[in-house]
Amino acid sequence: MALLHVAAVQAGYLLAYLLAVLLLLFFCYCLYVRHVHAKYDHLPGPPRESFLLGHSRLIARESRSGRVVHDRFLEWAEKYGPVYRLNFLHYVIVPVYDQEATKEILMSPKYAKDKFVYKRLFNMYGTRFLGNGLVTAIDHDLWYRQRRIMDPAFSSSYLRGLMSTFNERADRLMDKLAELAESQSPAMMRELVNKVTLDVITKVAFGVDLDLFHTSNSPFPRAIERCLEGMVHFLRDPVFEYLPQNRKEVRETRKAVQLLRETGSKWITERKEAVQNGEDVPMDILTQILKSAEENKSHEDDWEIMLDNFLTFFIAGQETTANQLAFAIMELGRLPEIMAKLREEVDEVIGTKPEVSYEDLGNLTYLSQVLKETLRLYPTAPGTTRWAADDIVIDGIKIPGGFQVVVSVWKKMVMLILQLYLEVKHLVFSQFSSYVSSRLERFFKDPLKFDPERFSLDAPKPYFCYYPFALGPRSCLGQNFSQMEAKVVLAKLVQRFDYTLLPGQSFDILD
């Protein structure tokens, strides 16, 4: 009994010690956050809602309410100028809308992608998601090796060879639209262009014909949508996954990621076997993904990295172009004069030809302008972020660089030596929103007006304020691919159909 009493007293002391240490650590952390605030509070910015959570609850609220979070960033950019700050714990986010700083940061490999956003996408809700794939790789060497191997699959000579696939997949959409027109049924264009771009990417990237216009139960469109929605909530709302009302969404998102990774595993295995059996395989993205793993033999994680890239192309290569097409179709439906001008060009360049050729693409200049203007108002991948390691001056304001401290504390406690390594990473990162930049009056006059003339050949080129494909070494690898595909689809649509938008629908952007 006495022994038990002693043990209980000792356990009580231990708990008290532990609590005291935890309180001390929390106190030190709060001091640290205070120090970070003091260091960056000379930057203008909206008032913090909370000492520790900074602006994150406001952003999460905005996201949950269904409003476009970027509109809030736009308001702040208009109010606080080309550089301001936002806080979350010990992180400082610095949105940048200064052209020279945009040029310096995005064009230089010195500024790596930041860990706060991109490391977070390594796993989503505990399941490996984009891992160390091309979009999310932070380590320069790992990224560079992959990019160098992937480049040939996006060279102009390779892309030229994809014209027949672009035409053929676009024709499937035209056949479907003809069917709908015949029966006078409405066409849900966002859904339909999604099918085209998914059909295209799976065919040209992985050699698989999903034929979504004739397959009604493919799980892939929904899985991709689920991943993208999940990604938005996961990035914006740190507590999203812990709220009971979100359990179903979290579970479905995990399942969607698993489905895509399992599909990747299956298709990669089949391709590997085909290569081993000496079969002829296309020099497509899947072949390049296998090559990058071969060159990377020392990397124990190569299978997982192949899957990371499989997911990266499956997702990055599809929805962005589909949404660009959907927005372009919407604007053309709303603006008959622009549609008439485009039709004139398409009639002149394509006429009644059944195929759009590679040479035709260069002559469809007004169509290029329409597509560029679409991405100005509706950038379908709205931004990027970079880690600012060193001090930088933006618009005359000095912004101290991020630094990393490693604090080592060791303490003797109840017969145990507890060594506690506490790594406190203080990250400052610059955020570039193409959505905000393109909607600022100081860069684009009358910014909400859809006007393709902004991109006519004799108009001044936007100077580091228009970057729907990002800029510099980490810019979009699929830019030319996507714009060739978009041009073929839109040219064929305009060549073959007149359309009007159904009345009563909303033109609001879904974030």
Ligand code: HEM
């Ligand atoms: C309208 C269509 C598209 C838009 C607006 C777009 C936009 C972007 C943006 C903004 C980035 C930078 C992302 C970041 O920094 O986080 C990016 C990266 C990337 N995109 Fe695209 N993209 C489009 C289509 C495509 C397509 C069709 C593919 C592939 C077939 C693709 C493959 C990639 C890859 C691999 C990267 C990572 C590049 C790197 O870091 O080396 N994209 N894209």
